[in-house]
Amino acid sequence: MSTETKTKRKRQTKAEQRAESIEQILDTAEYLFSKRGFYGVTLKDVAKGVGVHHTLLNYYFADKKALFDAVFDRRAPVSSARRMMALDEYEKDAKGKPTVEGALGVFLDTDFDLYIEGGDEWKNGLALTAQVANSPEWGPEIMGNYFDPVVLRLIEILKKALPDCPEEDIFWGYHFVSGALMLTLARTGRIDRLSDGLCKSDDFEAVRQRMARFMTAGFHAICEERARERG
Structure with a gap:
């Protein structure tokens, strides 16, 4: 990771980091839902696609339906x-x-x-x-x-x-x-x-x-x- 990237991440506020994380989750979930449908996707699938632990998704979204609604x-x-x-x-x-x-x-x-x-x-x-x-x-x-x-x-x-x-x-x-x-x-x-x-x-x-x-x-x-x- 470059020094410039590290500096940029340090400058991000918690709100910005949260917004960025949610956007990555929504993008990944949207792609998976569009390919497999609602029942063909799990929260673990989305977490794996984002590269985070699935507990992070539970922190932002109550369940898969809440994530789906946010995507739509x-x-x-x-x-x-x-x-x-x-x-x-x-x-x-x-x-x-x-x-x-x-x-x-x-x-x-x-x-x-x-x-x-x-x-x-x-x-x-x-x-x-x-x-x-x-x-x-x-x-x-x-x-x-x-x-x-x-x-x-x-x-x-x-x-x-x-x-x-x-x-x-x-x-x-x-x-x-x-x-x-x-x-x-x-x-x-x-x-x-x-x-x-x-x-x-x-x-x-x-x-x-x-x-x-x-x-x-x-x-x-x-x-x-x-x-x-x-x-």
Whole structure:
């Protein structure tokens, strides 16, 4: 260890040391949870990844669930707040004439931007979000606490873009959008194998260029079919 590094550590206050330790723990836990899920990770696994004794984790977090909640709470509010702001700005700019593709583009691009710009930490965080979203045990509660307001904001704008579309079809449309988004965020690698490397799970720019347009066509197809059924 260099003299400079030793001096830097000596200058750290206890609060700074504590904050640094917690950040290392959260980064490691986030990576492990994103790969193995909640039940596939122990506090000892996290401690080993950080390089500390597991009793240190018990000092900061009451149990594994408390650690998991702290990990999720770092990024979910940021993603939700950015989306809400972007949707509000979009509706204002649309001046009463929002489009499905415009609203979906804003909603989806927020997470793609975080993925592309945020590095591995955000990739791990959003992959973890995908796992939580697909957990019937406690996914609805956690996702609801963080994301229901912004999803309902999107639905509100989609209703204005599709005033003649039945409300249930708009909710189903969002359901399909959410499923595709969560699969993308999970980066399973399946499309890599299926396409023999032609498509990459982590090519978020390619997804950004296609998803909103693809889903927009689905919304219009369903709504137009329902309109024909009504005569």
